[in-house]
Amino acid sequence: MQRSQDKFGFMLQGQSGAARLGSISTPRGAIRTPAFMPVGTVATVKALYPEQVATSGADILLGNTYHLMLRPGAERVHRLGGLHSFMRWDKPILTDSGGFQVMSLSKIRKITEEGVAFQSHLDGSRHMLSPERSIEIQCLLGADIQMQFDECIELPAERSEIERAMELSLRWAERSRLAFEHHVEDGLATRGQALFGIVQGGTDAVLRRRSAEALVAMDFPGYAVGGLAVGEGHEAMLATLDGVLPFLPAGKPRYLMGVGTPEDLIEAVRRGVDMFDCVMPTRNGRHGLAFTWSGRVNLRNAKHAEDLSPLDPQSTCPGARDYSRAYLHHLVRSGELLGSMILSWVNTCFYQELMAAMRGAIADGRFDAWADEVKPHLAAKA
Amino acid sequence: MQRSQDKFGFMLQGQSGAARLGSISTPRGAIRTPAFMPVGTVATVKALYPEQVATSGADILLGNTYHLMLRPGAERVHRLGGLHSFMRWDKPILTDSGGFQVMSLSKIRKITEEGVAFQSHLDGSRHMLSPERSIEIQCLLGADIQMQFDECIELPAERSEIERAMELSLRWAERSRLAFEHHVEDGLATRGQALFGIVQGGTDAVLRRRSAEALVAMDFPGYAVGGLAVGEGHEAMLATLDGVLPFLPAGKPRYLMGVGTPEDLIEAVRRGVDMFDCVMPTRNGRHGLAFTWSGRVNLRNAKHAEDLSPLDPQSTCPGARDYSRAYLHHLVRSGELLGSMILSWVNTCFYQELMAAMRGAIADGRFDAWADEVKPHLAAKA
Numbered sequence: 001m002q003r004s005q006d007k008f009g010f011m012l013q014g015q016s017g018a019a020r021l022g023s024i025s026t027p028r029g030a031i032r033t034p035a036f037m038p039v040g041t042v043a044t045v046k047a048l049y050p051e052q053v054a055t056s057g058a059d060i061l062l063g064n065t066y067h068l069m070l071r072p073g074a075e076r077v078h079r080l081g082g083l084h085s086f087m088r089w090d091k092p093i094l095t096d097s098g099g100f101q102v103m104s105l106s107k108i109r110k111i112t113e114e115g116v117a118f119q120s121h122l123d124g125s126r127h128m129l130s131p132e133r134s135i136e137i138q139c140l141l142g143a144d145i146q147m148q149f150d151e152c153i154e155l156p157a158e159r160s161e162i163e164r165a166m167e168l169s170l171r172w173a174e175r176s177r178l179a180f181e182h183h184v185e186d187g188l189a190t191r192g193q194a195l196f197g198i199v200q201g202g203t204d205a206v207l208r209r210r211s212a213e214a215l216v217a218m219d220f221p222g223y224a225v226g227g228l229a230v231g232e233g234h235e236a237m238l239a240t241l242d243g244v245l246p247f248l249p250a251g252k253p254r255y256l257m258g259v260g261t262p263e264d265l266i267e268a269v270r271r272g273v274d275m276f277d278c279v280m281p282t283r284n285g286r287h288g289l290a291f292t293w294s295g296r297v298n299l300r301n302a303k304h305a306e307d308l309s310p311l312d313p314q315s316t317c318p319g320a321r322d323y324s325r326a327y328l329h330h331l332v333r334s335g336e337l338l339g340s341m342i343l344s345w346v347n348t349c350f351y352q353e354l355m356a357a358m359r360g361a362i363a364d365g366r367f368d369a370w371a372d373e374v375k376p377h378l379a380a381k382a
Numbered sequence: 383m384q385r386s387q388d389k390f391g392f393m394l395q396g397q398s399g400a401a402r403l404g405s406i407s408t409p410r411g412a413i414r415t416p417a418f419m420p421v422g423t424v425a426t427v428k429a430l431y432p433e434q435v436a437t438s439g440a441d442i443l444l445g446n447t448y449h450l451m452l453r454p455g456a457e458r459v460h461r462l463g464g465l466h467s468f469m470r471w472d473k474p475i476l477t478d479s480g481g482f483q484v485m486s487l488s489k490i491r492k493i494t495e496e497g498v499a500f501q502s503h504l505d506g507s508r509h510m511l512s513p514e515r516s517i518e519i520q521c522l523l524g525a526d527i528q529m530q531f532d533e534c535i536e537l538p539a540e541r542s543e544i545e546r547a548m549e550l551s552l553r554w555a556e557r558s559r560l561a562f563e564h565h566v567e568d569g570l571a572t573r574g575q576a577l578f579g580i581v582q583g584g585t586d587a588v589l590r591r592r593s594a595e596a597l598v599a600m601d602f603p604g605y606a607v608g609g610l611a612v613g614e615g616h617e618a619m620l621a622t623l624d625g626v627l628p629f630l631p632a633g634k635p636r637y638l639m640g641v642g643t644p645e646d647l648i649e650a651v652r653r654g655v656d657m658f659d660c661v662m663p664t665r666n667g668r669h670g671l672a673f674t675w676s677g678r679v680n681l682r683n684a685k686h687a688e689d690l691s692p693l694d695p696q697s698t699c700p701g702a703r704d705y706s707r708a709y710l711h712h713l714v715r716s717g718e719l720l721g722s723m724i725l726s727w728v729n730t731c732f733y734q735e736l737m738a739a740m741r742g743a744i745a746d747g748r749f750d751a752w753a754d755e756v757k758p759h760l761a762a763k764a
Contacts, residue, residue: 046718046719049720071716076687080690306462308462308463323470326462327470330425330468336426337428338430340719341429
């Protein structure tokens with residue numbers, strides 16, 4: 001008989017308005033929600049040592065199936081002992097399905113009922129992703145949370161095209177689910193791992209509801225909202241969330257994919273989202289932008305050139321406490337790797353501080369008051 | 383009256399053949415010799431946190447006057463409290479004079495008796511470096527060991543041209559010395575800092591001897607051999623060293639600038655050199671090459687793709703112990719920053735391990751035997 005900690009689970013621990021405090025349990029440890037997952041696209045959170053990611057407070061990180069299947073390859077990672085030991089990260093990992101990045105990165109795609117045929121953006125080699133292959137790859141990598149294979153289309157698009165892709169994604173959801181169950185049976189996966197469904201449907205409330213209800217009928221252990229943060233804007237994203245979340249079960253985690261700014265996260269948590277991932281902290285860090293409790297700091301700005309103050313003397317991150325803005329300005333202006341390293345670290349820590357503060361505000365039953373108080377500061381240019 | 387630890391000094395502690403064990407004393411701490419100085423060109427040892435440089439065992443690092451005068455600027459660094467606090471390095475720093483890099487990097491130079499007029503490689507702005515300005519910059523930065531301003535010419539060159547530049551460098555040596563003394567008197571420098579002379583003269587033994595003898599007559603607290611490692615080759619470099627070192631006083635440190643490979647360092651130490659600097663550990667690290675006791679490891683090589691062994695399980699460097707070659711191969715092939723970070727760290731640690739091993743072999747009186755034993759391993763492709 002399996003012990004309970006060997007099974008994937010979610011427990012809702014508190015609520016403040018619609019904002020939810022919870023915990024996802026996995027054999028590799030608990031994930032405190034709301035949770036932000038740093039993005040480790042090709043088995044590294046860019047410019048951070050794995051120890052820095054762990055001490056930032058992150059309970060889980062994200063890997064990209066599309067990138068990893070091309071290099072180093074899923075079978076190779078499996079032979080090497082799985083993604084966790086490969087990249088020295090023993091806490092949970094979520095992998096996406098590859099669907100989104102096939103669309104955004106690869107050349108020459110052909111979408112059929114079976115799946116997507118595409119050419120690698122690295123070397124032009126030909127590959128096929130189907131629901132079955134995507135799940136097999138995610139199992140080979142050893143992902144604790146896996147995502148159904150879906151079709152992500154570019155917006156804006158015709159409603160008929162959005163509907164076609166959403167319906168196809170539902171059929172792929174069922175095939176993904178069957179593939180995952182198959183691998184639980186053949187031993188490539190366990191009940192400690194989980195597969196999430198992904199709600200699609202663009203910004204159309206009717207399509208989104210239909211997608212959500214069909215996925216819920218398939219009874220996934222968690223649900224993602226996909227196809228957002230692709231240029232539709234903050235308000236349209238929130239309106240779409242408002243139309244979807246009521247149709248997702250309260251007892252399962254909800255993951256908003258690819259989002260976002262600190263303000264995006266706060267508004268999504270306010271509506272009941274539990275999980276996020278985004279390249280923003282690391283990508284912005286590599287471009288000289290720091291997130292702080294006083295707002296965004298563009299270290300390229302000349303006003304920092306002789307500022308001996310640190311980014312944030314109260315930060316949990318040594319990178320924000322120990323270096324002067326003057327030095328960071330110099331590193332960024334000089335294009336030095338240490339600038340990317342420190343700022344990616346600072347931002348990764350800040351995002352975790354933000355999630356911890358949100359969890360605290362929910363636990364205290366004052367999320368709305370907290371959110372209204374901090375949002376103007378976070379949005380400022382500091 | 384000044385305390386002795388406030389004064390710059392050098393003590394020879396042992397010898398094995400011509401190889402020397404010693405210690406340079408400065409108010410910022412001792413420098414164990416033979417010493418290797420990691421290069422922190424623009425106030426950062428590329429891709430390393432300052433804590434990693436310190437724990438590598440480095441007692442001193444090098445900063446580049448040419449780069450720092452252009453960005454962030456010597457007066458700015460001085461206003462910010464000096465180079466040490468700016469870059470968070472409290473052990474000694476040596477700065478070069480800018481002479482070499484004016485030649486190799488700047489556009490449109492005009493050399494006169496007064497100095498070198500040049501345009502910045504960054505923005506084309508016009509600048510002047512003279513012995514007086516070079517020393518002023520080095521004092522503003524707060525360098526513990528400063529270098530005389532010299533003219534570095536490209537080799538091969540006519541003997542008359544080499545002689546002209548060497549003679550000019552001697553006149554600049556005297557002006558550098560007077561400028562440094564001036565700043566000790568006006569308080570911009572202290573007796574805890576030191577100015578080294580630089581022997582020039584290409585690969586011509588007669589010119590080198592004349593340069594060395596003239597500098598020794600000026601009584602510098604240390605002497606560098608400059609103008610080597612510019613393509614003349616390992617044997618010509620060693621032959622030149624053989625022609626210079628007998629004319630340098632035993633009681634002063636000897637610094638071979640810009641050198642080199644592990645084998646270069648061993649052969650130079652064997653001949654009596656005490657100090658080195660080189661970009662090789664960090665530059666090669668950024669290009670996927672690791673130095674180990676078993677030889678050079680090119681991590682781009684496909685043979686590492688599924689090798690779970692670390693670079694060196696016995697290393698002092700966690701980067702060499704904790705990551706598999708397979709993972710490093712993947713990072714290097716993917717152009718990931720973490721690959722540059724880990725390998726620059728590994729190489730910086732390895733160079734310090736190498737210096738520590740040389741110091742141990744000298745202390746044991748068996749440098750030649752040690753060198754002959756390890757050199758073939760270091761030169762291997764592993």
